[in-house]
Amino acid sequence: MNILIVGSGGREHTFAYKLAQSDLCSKLFVAPGNAGTASIATNLDISVTDFDKIKEVVLAENIEMLVVGPEVPLVAGITDFFKKDAQLAHVKVIGPSAEGAQLEGSKEYAKEFLMRYDIPTAAYESFTAETVEKGHAFLETLKPPYVLKADGLAAGKGVLILEDLAEAKGELTDMLTNEKFGEASQKVVIEEFLDGIELSVFVLTDGKNYITLPTAKDYKRIGEGDTGLNTGGMGAISPVPFANDEFMAKIENKVIKPTVAGLAKENIDYKGFIFIGLIKVGNEPKVIEYNVRMGDPETEAVLPRVKNDLVDLFVHVGNQTLDQVSLDLDPRTAVTVMTVAGGYPEAYNKGDEIKGIETIEDSIVFQAGTTLKDGNVVTNGGRVLTITSFGNDFKEALATSYKNVKKIQFKDMYYRTDLGFDL
Numbered sequence: 001m002n003i004l005i006v007g008s009g010g011r012e013h014t015f016a017y018k019l020a021q022s023d024l025c026s027k028l029f030v031a032p033g034n035a036g037t038a039s040i041a042t043n044l045d046i047s048v049t050d051f052d053k054i055k056e057v058v059l060a061e062n063i064e065m066l067v068v069g070p071e072v073p074l075v076a077g078i079t080d081f082f083k084k085d086a087q088l089a090h091v092k093v094i095g096p097s098a099e100g101a102q103l104e105g106s107k108e109y110a111k112e113f114l115m116r117y118d119i120p121t122a123a124y125e126s127f128t129a130e131t132v133e134k135g136h137a138f139l140e141t142l143k144p145p146y147v148l149k150a151d152g153l154a155a156g157k158g159v160l161i162l163e164d165l166a167e168a169k170g171e172l173t174d175m176l177t178n179e180k181f182g183e184a185s186q187k188v189v190i191e192e193f194l195d196g197i198e199l200s201v202f203v204l205t206d207g208k209n210y211i212t213l214p215t216a217k218d219y220k221r222i223g224e225g226d227t228g229l230n231t232g233g234m235g236a237i238s239p240v241p242f243a244n245d246e247f248m249a250k251i252e253n254k255v256i257k258p259t260v261a262g263l264a265k266e267n268i269d270y271k272g273f274i275f276i277g278l279i280k281v282g283n284e285p286k287v288i289e290y291n292v293r294m295g296d297p298e299t300e301a302v303l304p305r306v307k308n309d310l311v312d313l314f315v316h317v318g319n320q321t322l323d324q325v326s327l328d329l330d331p332r333t334a335v336t337v338m339t340v341a342g343g344y345p346e347a348y349n350k351g352d353e354i355k356g357i358e359t360i361e362d363s364i365v366f367q368a369g370t371t372l373k374d375g376n377v378v379t380n381g382g383r384v385l386t387i388t389s390f391g392n393d394f395k396e397a398l399a400t401s402y403k404n405v406k407k408i409q410f411k412d413m414y415y416r417t418d419l420g421f422d423l
């Protein structure tokens with residue numbers, strides 16, 4: 001069948017890499033894609049939210065499966081757009097309906113969902129411009145650090161963790177009355193701070209059945225030792241060594257099962273990935289967030305370990321027959337090391353030539369912010385490309401990625417050299 005992937009990052013390059021390996025995949029398209037996806041699929045110059053253009057190409061190219069990478073088109077209702085259109089309704093869409101996507105699109109919606117199904121999470125209250133004084137009073141009842149979350153999508157920037165009460169009050173006011181994060185912070189969730197180590201689990205569900213994909217740990221800060229500004233993610237390790245069978249059973253029973261059952265109970269059309277961000281507090285998992293897609297760069301470490309045919313997995317999702325699938329995993333550890341343009345996550349340069357990709361043999365290069373210019377691969381985003389390697393443990397896998405990253409060159413390239421430092 002012909003397949004269209006929506007998105008342009010390392011996650012979408014990884015999807016393309018896996019889907020292209022399947023005998024079930026005829027023509028593969030990516031909108032808009034990057035220089036990496038251009039080498040294995042046909043890139044289409046279409047924005048991820050231009051549903052009308054996406055419809056045109058789906059009809060013109062007889063596309064039967066749509067794989068949605070990022071959250072923005074999901075929250076904007078791309079799945080519903082396909083379902084409601086008689087010409088598109090037959091297309092298998094991997095990604096939840098707009099209602100399901102609210103698990104990521106609204107922190108308050110997610111917290112209410114977690115509470116309804118008694119899924120462990122941080123205590124919270126939410127506030128608006130009308131209740132900002134109550135928000136200040138609530139902050140006074142909490143111990144530092146204070147966790148403030150913009151309700152809506154804020155490209156990973158909407159969470160503030162503050163040590164000082166006065167500063168927390170000021171930021172709350174700024175978010176609610178000055179729209180610090182635009183519309184996204186018209187509502188703010190204030191949460192109890194959870195102290196522990198983070199990990200993520202990835203679930204693929206057809207709305208009734210699910211499979212649990214490997215765990216991963218992402219490194220979000222720009223600086224060594226988890227310091228400095230937040231980024232989209234500087235690297236990932238899969239599996240997470242401390243997520244042993246006993247802890248995974250807790251996650252399964254206390255988090256995954258009630259999540260999938262809750263979606264089904266509420267008749268929410270959800271065929272796609274659920275990315276559950278967790279903190280291990282003592283020996284207990286607590287949910288810090290839901291995302292309604294795969295993580296980036298977690299995908300670049302998780303998916304290469306999945307030996308199943310990805311098209312076949314997605315067909316089962318579309319047909320609600322995931323109960324017939326058993327997951328075949330590479331037991332080795334996979335890691336991915338992200339290279340970024342100097343200055344990222346603040347201002348950075350684009351258009352710099354990237355050299356050395358073709359010299360790498362024992363790792364997989366997944367491209368993110370890249371494009372083709374006069375036949376050369378050049379930088380086109382903050383996160384440029386990521387290097388995935390396997391090993392018997394994360395140290396061995398990292399050694400291979402760190403050896404190979406030295407073969408890549410572009411102006412002001414930066415990467416973290418301390419992934420796994422906390423494990």
Ligand code: AMP
Nearest residue numbers: 122147159191192193194195277288289
């Ligand atoms: P989120 O966008 O909700 O994942 O939050 C971004 C980051 O903030 C998370 O990856 C955590 O590192 C941190 N964080 C979020 N909520 C909490 C919390 N309740 N306690 C401690 N850290 C948190």
Ligand code: GLY
Nearest residue numbers: 232233295296297
């Ligand atoms: N790497 C974090 C995310 O994809 O949200």
